[in-house]
Amino acid sequence: MNDIIVAISTSLGKGAISIIRLSGEGCIQLVNNHFKGKNLTKVDSHTINYGYIIDNSKIIDQVLISVMKAPKTYTREDVVEINCHGGIAATNKILELMILNGARLAEPGEFTKRAFLNGRIDLVEAEAVMDLINSKTEKARIQSVNQLEGRLTNIIRKFRQELLELLANIEVNIDYPEYEDIEVVTIDNIKDKVKEMNTSLNNIIKESENRKIIKDGINVAIVGRPNVGKSSILNKLLGENKAIVTDIAGTTRDIVEGSITLNGIELNFIDTAGIRNTEDVVEKYGVEKSIEEINKADLVIFVLNNNEELTNDDIELINKLKNKKYITVINKKDLEQKLDISKYELNNVIYTDTISMDGIESLKDKIIELFNLEEIEQNDVDIFTSTRQITLAKECLPILKDVEEGVINNVPVDMVSIDIKRIWTLLGEILGENYSEELIDQLFSQFCLGK
């Protein structure tokens, strides 16, 4: 029962802060491995620590981390809570990072289950907690299960059935080795099935993540050197007079978001405050800060000044954009052209000027084009609707890879079947058909994820 579980404790969606909670032996060490700041394994229990969550020295988010050592914690195990910025992207990224490095995505209600099993709360209390968590999230949870209806359920069911047949066939081959009546499962049978499944699952995941962007918005970063006109572009996109910029001051976690809706899809502008507050003064953010924003963003609007020559900073940013979706906005087209970008292959170039709304519509059109927004609207595609489902599906991918590798390396089918069985179980969990081997999930599954 001591493995590390992790979940997003706050409701998914927009909020100033998101909390990612971990519980279990070694969770402090796990977080510390991806934390830049104090050594969390050495700090006092029940302290809050400021720093950065990093992935291979790349900063993912600025965070506050609560370290709570057993036994005086919710679960009576070591608990870590990561308070990060409320953006979906950063929160998911941190969750993924923890899962990729040894934590397991908590089942619904598993934190409370542990609290109960470890004697922290009794059942009555547990039920009270359940009430507290309120029916809204419960409905949301049921809804998210219900949303997995129709074709996608059928696709997953079909996969499971195929795997089951494959498994059964392998078993029969083992137990009745001399009977020719039974088709012998060969590496080829497995290879084809797994390949098909891998492609299909990958597509569904990709599509789901796309659609999540539609649902949760697209994170947009506007980057460029000081005084290229980022602020004016932002304001024009937001609409001068109805800018819905909010500002929660007074903490280190200040986050200011502005957003607009485009074709029903939300664009969330990252660090609008930085842009707005520093535009007229000396801009305090260097290239590093811009790179950080690029990493966080689903879409980058890269702004250049038509009236200035390219600098080294610009070139560095251009290099960072290579694997990103981005739009190049050349501002101040009304001024004299000093900019020469002919040496660089910049995508999606749009010209604007500082005064009129010229170019803003083309910018919006470009965004729509880049994310296939119209097409997705019209297509009725099969997707996972919850992070839980996506995470489970993603967990299948490396195992599918193990199967493929096993097949390539001529690993005997009965070995490969160990992995096949695991995938079968995971797909079952996506459907909510079996939470494999989890002891007392039934009751606690009424809880929303994380608590």
Add this chain to the structure above:
Amino acid sequence: MLYNTIDFGSDIMYDVIVIGGGHAGCEASLASARLGKKTLLITGKIKNIADMPCNPSIGGPAKGIIVREIDALGGEMAKNIDKSFLQMKMLNTKKGPAVRALRAQADKVTYQKEMQDTILNQKNLEVLEAMAEDLEVVDNKFKAVVLADGTQIEGKSVVITTGTYLKGMVLYGDTKISSGPHDEKPSLHLSDALKRIGFTIKRLKTGTPPRIKKDTIDFSKATIQPGDKELYNFSFSNTPNYNPDEQIPCHLIYTTPETHKIIKENLTKSSMYGGYVEGVGPRYCPSIEDKIVKFADKERHQIFLEPESLYYDDIYIQGFSTSMPRDIQEKMVHSLPGLEHAEIVKYAYAIEYDAIDSLQLKPSLESKIVENLYTAGQINGTSGYEEAAGQGLIAGINAARKIDGKEPIVLKRNEAYIGVLIDDLVTKGVIDPYRLLTSRAEYRLLLRHDNANIRLMKYGYDIGLIDKKEYKKFERLLRDIELLKELLKTIKITPKEETNNYLESLGSAKLLDSITLYDLLKRPEIEFESIKKYIEEDFDKDVIEQVVINIKYDGYISKENKEVEKMLEYEKILLSEDLDYSKVPNLAKEAVQKLNEIKPINVGQALRISGVNPADITMLLLYLKRNRNE
């Protein structure tokens, strides 16, 4: 010692009485006697001890692994088949090591003779030829066995291993005869006694194919199936020593359209399809009529012709079990290629018999109803010689241990197929005769035939059935395994041209850096043979096999070990036998009933009971926690 009659003086009191001399009874009585307990084996006919009434083979998938487990624990079956096989074959060699399984064609005569010699010469073991028909039970404790003539034999405990003899009923077509196999007398009253003392009695069915006179078969129409050229043994204590070319072959033929036509036309004449059978038959071992009805699109079915003994001429027609009347059987047999003029020596038959409900047993195989009463084998609803022997061994061991006040031996699902088998019996129960399959084991990569000694020999030694000499030999094996592992980890080879050319010739990638042999062996294409030349020391085949499997399949083995750890967490939470589940608040009715019936020994077992939901387990854990706190 052998008695046809016993002088029952007033002071004769056995420690353990075993009823039935089949494969379960043999292991039970030998184990008990070898553990120093005064043991009596009661059997209907001494010449039928260790009889193989059905197929002439021992081992096969899962079953072969049990035989090795029996050996590691100090049982007899492996040693006995090693003395009496006609042919040895390793099955599933093209698959992974987890499912490899040894199977021997047995010489039925030699097998029985060897086992009988062992039994009759065993110290502390007496054999009595008689029919046990009743049990004397006082205060829910076993007291004595009552023979057909009314004689009472007292014992501290009893192991009942009656096979198919409880109210045995043999069927051919619409003919139904009260009988055991080989026209032996069935036990007519013992199952009534069991019912009286509280057992639930169920009716099961099994069947056996016809036997054909060897000289009347034209083998030129069959494909020969020889034994393996490589030498094998079941027992860890023997080194195989025989001439592989002297093995007796089996033969393969196929059913013909004529066979199918005869069966279809006469279907209602069979006992099964005619509705004459009450017992539930095994799903995994269908009769030929079943195969033809259920798999109607198959044009032919495989039939194996297997020798039964060097001492008589019967050929066993594997895959042709039937409950058709005799005249139809004649036609069916004659429709087979090479059997046009075959003479049937024994007709196929179905047999019905009484069995108890295995949910009434503890994992030690002692009954929950009557103290000191154990059951093993077909009476528990299983099928197969190996399954019976495995249970017999455990029942014998535990009966003996209880007398000494020792904890029973209960093997876990990650330790042995015997553990899987018994846990299934006492947790899930049986509907049709239970056969062990590899798919019943969750952790079959850990339960291999090659490592049965590593898994279990320490138990065998601690129990007292493996002697010191044998155990020392085993410890040497363990040391050698460690030694070889260390060597492989220390010996490095460097990317010299010669080495790289050699690797290329093996279809393996060139070295860029130096590499240990251990890591080199991880490459799927590198066999131990190919790297042997880098190691000076010689190692036994067994040692190499263990090391190589553990290196090559390390990833998969770790995956299974992880799953095992999870399970063991639940198994650590013990449940008392005295726990009354109706006192546990909020348990579902079905859960209360199932838990009270099965009385699981730990939460892990409770979790495997069908009808007990996770929510029930929550309530149970809560209840346990509160009680602990009080």
